[in-house]
Amino acid sequence: MKYVYAHLPQNEDIGFEERSYSVTEGLLEYQGRSVLYLHVDASDVTFCDRSYASHLVSVNVKGYVTRWKYETNEKGEALSEIEPVTDDEGKRAISDLLRTSLNIATVNFF
Numbered sequence: 001m002k003y004v005y006a007h008l009p010q011n012e013d014i015g016f017e018e019r020s021y022s023v024t025e026g027l028l029e030y031q032g033r034s035v036l037y038l039h040v041d042a043s044d045v046t047f048c049d050r051s052y053a054s055h056l057v058s059v060n061v062k063g064y065v066t067r068w069k070y071e072t073n074e075k076g077e078a079l080s081e082i083e084p085v086t087d088d089e090g091k092r093a094i095s096d097l098l099r100t101s102l103n104i105a106t107v108n109f110f
Helices: 088-102
Strands: 003-006 020-030 033-046 052-072 078-083 107-109
Touching (some): 020 088, 033 088, 052 088
Antiparallel strands (some): 020 033, 033 052
């Protein structure tokens, strides 16, 4: 099932005051298709159980791009059409490629 993705601001802090949260989009070529992923970098993170982490990094895979930045919404954000990665083999292969190329442990699929 395809969905519309509103692109987030790039390379700027979008976190709460006294915290840092930034997102950088990336495209990975996999089996002739472009995969959109978000490299998320957060610092000074407090969790519900009151624990704390000074720095967290992860990659969130949005899915295969079917239409790239084809229009904007009322907020002026670019919109792309995305198809989620649903097969386990594809998820494993994409995770391995991203972990290796970005030197990161955590890859999430949405």
